[in-house]
Amino acid sequence: MEFYRSHVLVCTGTGCTSSDSRLLISGLRKELKDRGLEKEIQVIETGCFGFCNLGPIMVVYPEGVFYCRVKEADLKELVEEHFVKGRVVQRLLYREPGATVKTQEFNNIEFFKHQKRIALANCGIINPEKIEEYIARDGYFALAKVLHEMTPAGVIEELKKAGLRGRGGGGFPTGMKWDFAYKAKGDQKYVVCNADEGDPGAFMDRSVLEGDPHAVIEAMAIAGYAIGANQGFIYVRAEYPIAVERLQLAIQQAHDLGLLGKNIFGMGFDFDLDIRLGAGAFVCGEETALLTSIEGKRGEPRPRPPFPANSGLWGKPTIINNVETYANVPHIIRNGWEWFASIGTEKSKGTKVFALAGKIKNTGLIEVPMGTTLRTIVYDIGGGILNDKKFKAAQTGGPSGGCLSAELLDTPIDYDNLIAVGSMMGSGGLIVMDEDTCMVDIARFFLEFTQDESCGKCPPCRIGTKRMLEILTRITEGKGTPEDLNNLEILAKTIKSAALCGLGQTAPNPVLSTLRYFRHEYEAHIYDKKCPAGVCKALLSYQIDPEKCRGCGLCARNCPTKAISGKIKETFVIDAEKCIKCGACMEKCKFGAISKG
């Protein structure tokens, strides 16, 4: 083994890769070589740290110094200062929102301090392309434990007692699902991993696959042992090339070491894994559609029952779990159900990964114990609202979820509390909205997404969401009528109860929850023909306040449609006919004389 005094971990997740972390790595290796330090300092490619908006991210051990937004041009200075002279490069450190001093150490950053990482435990710590590093962090010991010490029923019992619930949306108890498949009769059974992550803005499954692929492989082998299956499939989106590549490599490495294949650990258990690529249809995240897609057919859902546990892939008993759910399993087996059940709330155990996005200072991937409040997530971890504006709502659960208003900031987030307030956990997308967001427009956006992704098999989803979208579009265009609200509610309730699969059953959620918490915004659009947030263009008009206007003409010069006219040193006016409501004039005005309403 080589002896290095320092490890430099550079993120090669999708986020940092797109901000050129690979160029950075080759540049750093070259610079270290030029300085004769390549035998002392090792550069390691790792998975996602979660703090994607600061990418490319670099952490230097043993000091644990956290550098962010490192560019190729910084490398010379970085190597000279940090690695030759031992001086931390201050300007590349991270500064907390509002802080005057920069934070040097990784573990002291607020964004990381409040997190508890189980599913993401190895992401950003190990090199995902080296199975040895996974093993060094106790990897495959859970598989060894179940094969040597536990019966299949014992494994299922352990998961039931741990209280692990599905992380992909529904929150169904994982142990129960495995138990159904264990008890189902069949000569052939299957284990499937749902990595068809499709919620806009959610990327936790991708990050787990990119940062710690072996965790999923190990968990699937454990699941195979528990239910009596020898074959597994990972259904992953083709749009996740890095995840697919690392999975392929990980499966190959596990094979080479005999951790997959025949007679694992000499205990007579065989298990094999294959990857199936999804073409990116949102509906294929629904389990029955996903299974039909693996079979090579058109990805359409079918009615349940029979549930996949009894009749799944090619009619055989099948369990299907999400990536994050699997990533928890080896930890539960190694540390025991008591440990897992001690984290979280009464009915939601463990942690949940959220993808923080929207109008928030720190965007990225976080993992917190179940029961953490929205306030902690938004203000402590997220650093607060962008430009210190007012918090308006948080959208959880993606297109299937709902919006939570400011009065719910202190609600502990878990499966049941979210359902009680009209949203759902979903896969864990969390989009934060500020006062400048129009809730009607947001509902319209999500419905547009589900409408587009509806497979068209059942009429409630195919036709119902289309009609709802038409009504919402009408309202945002200022053509809404008082009956529209009533019609929206009737349609929403009908679709929820009549649609075939989860996509349709949850599609009306964004509309219902915004109607519940932000009804006044709908009413303002319909009765007053106003968009309170100033988003819906059809309801906007720009005015120049004659009191404040100094007649400088800056607005007129910047207007792309020449809609503003006037004489220098006199009040300027906007011609509403020509105005395209782009807002350029309002941005340029130095006296705050232009307002919209």
Next chain:
Amino acid sequence: MRSLEELKNLKAKTEKGLSLREDTGKPTITVHMGTCGIANGARTVLNAVLSELQARNLTDIHVTQTGCPGLCYLEPLVTITEPGKNPFVYSKVSSENVKKIIVEHLINGRPITEWLVNLEK
């Protein structure tokens, strides 16, 4: 993989390399590498520290660098920090005596007091 033993051996082999990324609770050796330190041979001291640790397989002892603490006439300086204790600062360290420091201080737990910085002199 044919047995649990095999997995354990593989873990033991890689684990040591990864201890760099964890808080091992073991002492840290800091070599001061300001211009004054480098001019007085801090680089060869650092190399000696690394080869000694490697030879003795002491992978859980972390080695870091820092700048000049202001005692330029005593360079090269090496500080040994143990969790929860005051740091020990050795002065005018050479690549020869750093080996003795590692053996006596870190392995036998006996700091070599006559080589420590004594500002009262």
